[in-house]
Amino acid sequence: MNYLVIGTAGHVDHGKTQLIKALTGIDTDRLREEKERGISIELGFAYMDLPDGRRAGIVDVPGHERFVKQMLAGISGIDLVLLVIAADEGVMPQTREHMDIIQLLDIERGIVVLNKVDLVEPDWLELVEEDVRAFLAGSVLEDAPVLRVSAVTGEGLPALRETIGMLTAGLRERTGAGPARLPIDRVFSITGFGTVVTGTLVSGSLKLGDPVEVLPPRLVSRVRTLQVHNQKVQKAGPGQRVAVNLVGLETQEINRGDVLASAGFFKPTRRLDVRLFLLGNTPRPLKNRARVRFHLGAAEILSRVLLLDRDELAPGEECYAQVILEAESVAERGDRFVIRSYSPMRTIGGGRVIDANPPRHKRNQPQVLDRLATLEKGNPGELISQFLQGGPAPLNENEVAQGTGLEPDTVAAVCRELEAGGALRRLPGGGLLAHTDDYRRWERAVIGILKDYHGRYPLREGHPREELRSRAFTGFATARFQDFLQALEADGVVTLYPQSVALREFAGRELPEKARKTLAEMEGLFRVGGMQPPTTAQVLEKLGLPEPEGQEYLHHLIRAGTLVKIDNEWCFHVEAVEEARRRIGDYLAEHEGLSVGEARNLLGTSRRYTLPLLEHFDRVRYTKRLGDLRVLVRK
Known part of the structure; x- marks a missing residue:
């Protein structure tokens, strides 16, 4: 892996920004108000070179409880977290909430930095470290190294750099396959260049000239220039902190929480099927249809939680749920999210996206719960088959990869196997796939509609194609419906005319004698x-x-x-x-x-x-x- 992203976490005034400046020489407090108040309000960014030549981007997040949503915008998609705890104060309220967020986002690699060791006596430091280790027990950072550091004197910084290198040496390299997706955490304008957005590229790659779109507002643009760590590049890959200069867009059209993506791949949604976990320290159960603040990537969206198998979720428990968003969002299967209570605002739970574009569900339906279980835990073949089954239209392999969270190469190989076994049907042209059960269901619907139409209009050539699509196949885009009709023609079911379609036996019929006369x-x-x-x-x-x-x-x-x-x-x-x-x-x-x-x-x-x-x-x-x-x- 050539690039990685490090995020900070911790209570306000525990020295996160000062620590990053000591490591990198970069002051991430860029707002005058931040410098005057001595705390981070917005996200800050820096970078450092590791001994093995890799470059790490660093995201400095606010520690004040009022700015937790900014913290959430920055910490998603990181490879390693530095949990900064001041030695003179120890574990504080925002330390606990940030640790809950780390837990919910399943950030397994981390270093606990006991900062400001120059301000305390050795005996006190021992007590604080003991308290910190007790605090971490049972968490994802239970076995994380705890390093004593002073950002002011430089004590412990060499060991911190070395430990960062060691913990990230075994990270699996992210491939640049598939469409690009970059949650936007900052939008600004540069004179002479125009609108720039920044974020961590969580998947795919971006190149100069690539067609892109900003979702959910569906703004079409093109990549004019790219920067990674203040250096212009021709191409940016997954895991990099990227600044993207966009053609033809204004800053006021784009918001933090929007997603920059390869054009034509992702579909905004107002519903997400999820596995939801409620923190054990949450003071009360989460009731069905409770209103929450839903944090995904860099976005915060007011939402309601539909519990699919119960009326309330007790602290420490988990279940399947459908999150009903009050504004559109963009997600992929496997994305981690956090929920905070509507009022008072505090982190109460989180989980993982299972289906990024699900249908509306009824509660307490065994088939719904079984489907979600397969989507969550099934092998690739089960996952793809379940994902496609019951869909409103055939999908291409890129859409299957997006919806299942599988690598595109895996999807291609597994789809070939399922097709050979008869579970999937590939439409003419090779681009679209349908579950065989769905294909037969659609075929029966066409046959029924055409029989009725031919009975009522025996002199007509056939049913108008577009009218048939708009009447019974609204989930199909026009081009996909034409591919489906071509498949039916190849099967000998229908005959296609330029603007209409008829049953094969009807197309070859002889008119009744009265009609001929x-x-x-x-x-x-x-x-x-x-x-x-x-x-x-x-x-x-x-x-x-x-x-x-x-x-x-x-x-x-x-x-x-x-x-x-x-x-x-x-x-x-x-x-x-x-x-x-x-x-x-x-x-x-x-x-x-x-x-x-x-x-x-x-x-x-x-x-x-x-x-x-x-x-x-x-x-x-x-x-x-x-x-x-x-x-x-x-x-």
């Missing part, structure tokens, strides 16, 4: 009419057809190409149109132009019929009008 009589009336065809009303009256039924016969002949609809008033038999085309072509081969009067004499009809025919030939670009004349369009 009526069509022949209607065609005959238009053929006999020639260049002076009857109106539709005259035809329907002569054949004794009511308007709706008559229009069905008329449109059948138009679709078959037997009649040509010239405009909203007139239809001509195709033979008459072709004859008119031939006569006009022959005439214009020998003359420079054709007037309406000349065309009327040429066609042997009246102006009433001649003008619509000429306008039709203009529309199909056989002729064009130049003043009062028509000329041939030269191809």
Whole structure:
């Protein structure tokens, strides 16, 4: 791993910012108010080089209880935490809340820094360290090293640097595969460059020129420049603290908590299925539909918690829940989150996202709980199958990877296995996947709708494609629905026409004798009419057809190409149109132009019929009008 991110945690005024300055030489207090008050209000950033050549970004978070949401915005996505405890004060209220957050975010690597050792006597220091170790017992940092440091005198700093290197040496390298996702924790503007956002790139990579979007506001942009630790780079990878200069966006359009992502991959949501844990020190149970402050990445969103298998969650217990967000957010399976009580504000629990785009659930449903258990703990094959099953539309492999939290290469390999075993169906083109049960369910729905449609409209070519999608398959984007229809055609279920779809057996049917006779009589009336065809009303009256039924016969002949609809008033038999085309072509081969009067004499009809025919030939670009004349369009 070439890059890592270190975060600080700890009570206000325990020396986090001073410690970072001693380690890096960088003062992370950038606001005048911070310098005047001597505490961090906003996130601060620095970096340091480790002995083995790796560069570590450092996020300095506020310690004051009023600024816990800023702390949460900075500590998500870090590789190692420095829990700073002042030796002259020991464990304090925000030390405890920050430790709860570390626990809930499952940050397993950490160092406890006993800072300000220059201010206390050795005996006192021993007592404080003993108290700290008792405080850490049973936590994720129970076995973390406790180092005695003075940011003022420099005591213990070499050992701290060495320990950081040792603890992070075995970190698994993050791959840059998959779409980029960067929770935005700061937005600002630079004169001459425009809007810049910063954050820790938690997945994927960003390159100059990449198309990106800011979610959930769905702002489309492009990467103009990239910086990592104040140095311009061509590409940024996962785990790096990145500043991204965006094209065409204003700072007021973007907020902390938004997510910068590769364009077209992530879908904002107002619901998340989660495994929720309530801290044991929480003073009261969490009731169903309780309102909470939900912290995910750099975002804080007011939400309600729907407990799926109980009416309240007792302190120290965990369960499946659906978080109903009051504003959209972007998440992936496996993301860690924290919840704080609405009022008074304190950290009460957290957990892990299981499904980032779930449907609405009813409570106490065994099938819902079984599905969540599979999504949480199943092997990759079970996970992908469960994720796809019951979905509103087929998905591509990138979407499956995003929804399951699996690596894209793993998804591709497992999907091939599931496809070979018949569990998944891959649609034509190879890009979209559907669970076989869903595919058969969608197929049955299409067959049922088309049978009903053919029964009501036996003369029509087929059901309009887009009308079918909007009626029964609203979860499908238009392009995905067309892929699904192509799969049904490949299976021999349907026949596709340019704008419609019919059951295969219907497409090859022979019309009933009565319908064939009526069509022949209607065609005959238009053929006999020639260049002076009857109106539709005259035809329907002569054949004794009511308007709706008559229009069905008329449109059948138009679709078959037997009649040509010239405009909203007139239809001509195709033979008459072709004859008119031939006569006009022959005439214009020998003359420079054709007037309406000349065309009327040429066609042997009246102006009433001649003008619509000429306008039709203009529309199909056989002729064009130049003043009062028509000329041939030269191809």
